[in-house]
Amino acid sequence: MRFFADCQARVAADLISGRWPMVVLYALAEGPARPGELRRQIGGISQKVLTGTLRRLEHNGLVERRRYAEAPPRVEYSLTTAGKDLLVPIRALGDWAAVYADQLPAGEPLGP
Template sequence: MTQPDFPPYGDYESDCPARLGVDLFGNSWLTVIVYTLRDGPMRPVDLKRTIGGISQKMLTQTLRRMERMGLLERRRYAESPPRVEYALTSAGKDLLIPIFALGVWADQHGDAVRDALYRDPED
């Protein structure tokens, strides 16, 4: 595998773009929300139902954070009752590339990693 040629940064400098990428993937709900929105806009209630296991508070916090980061676009419709939908921006859609790649890796190696984690150290 060839490594891309990036501009020089220090080993752990705060302005290194790779740190941002690692931070994004460190938030487990962020990647789940991006993946869930891959086919188009959704209302928060539909996101919560589709994702499962996420609290309303965590969903709201993560959606707001993603909107501030420019990964999501919030659309508000002047209806009664008001309707809100979230859609991926181009930056959010581009996150699907590493998410899909991670999915391929997990499909190929997940069983081996899981087996290694739960192997009895005495064996």
């Protein structure tokens, strides 16, 4: 099977490609969270990268941003229905990685 440009799997993969989108979605599976909570939960992600990742996920309809009219302002992120549905294949990828982890190369994967 060839991976055509209009393949729906490719569209889905593009939505969550990169180091952090799947990690952020998985972290939000536990429920709504503020950015600081997400950073502590995930670890190793800068505020700038987290903000960019959340904006991208929100733009793609996977995460919802809720702003509360409080002083100081409070913002929480939660999964949309599409984001929750995407957890199924993300968890399947995690299960696959657990089975094959010892066969995968260490470190960053090599590109083509």
